[in-house]
Amino acid sequence: MAKAEEVAKKLIKLGIPLNVEKVYGRRIFASLKMKHLVRFAEAMFKDLGARLSFISPVDKGLELEVVYHFDVGGVLVNVKVAIPKRLNKLPSLVSVYKAAEWMEREIHDLMGIEFEGN
Numbered sequence: 001m002a003k004a005e006e007v008a009k010k011l012i013k014l015g016i017p018l019n020v021e022k023v024y025g026r027r028i029f030a031s032l033k034m035k036h037l038v039r040f041a042e043a044m045f046k047d048l049g050a051r052l053s054f055i056s057p058v059d060k061g062l063e064l065e066v067v068y069h070f071d072v073g074g075v076l077v078n079v080k081v082a083i084p085k086r087l088n089k090l091p092s093l094v095s096v097y098k099a100a101e102w103m104e105r106e107i108h109d110l111m112g113i114e115f116e117g118n
Contacts (some may be wrong), residue, residue: 008023017033053071
C-alpha cells in the first residue's frame with residue numbers, strides 16, 4: 001500500500017500545477033485550476049494508475065466546487081476544482097474515466113453544472 005507522502009511527491013512530479021494543501025494518514029487534499037483538469041486526470045490514470053472513486057459537488061455561495069476523489073494504491077487523493085456560478089461548466093473526464101459519465105450526469109441534474117463532452 002502506498003503512503004500519502006510518496007503519492008504526494010509523485011503528484012508534484014507530474015508537472016501539472018497542483019496545490020497540495022494537506023497530507024495526512026492515507027489522505028491528500030489538493031486544488032487545481034479547471035484548465036488543467038483533463039490533463040491531470042490523464043496523468044493520474046496513465047502515470048499513477050489512479051481509480052476515480054467519486055465526484056462531489058459543493059455549493060460555496062458565489063462559486064461551485066467539484067471535488068474529484070481518486071484512489072492511488074490505497075491513498076485517497078481529493079482534488080478540488082472551483083468554478084464561478086456564472087460559468088457553471090467543466091470539462092468532462094469521460095474520455096479518461098468512463099465511470100465519470102453517470103457521476104457527471106447526476107451532478108448536472110443536482111447542481112446544473114454542465115460537463116462539456118458528456
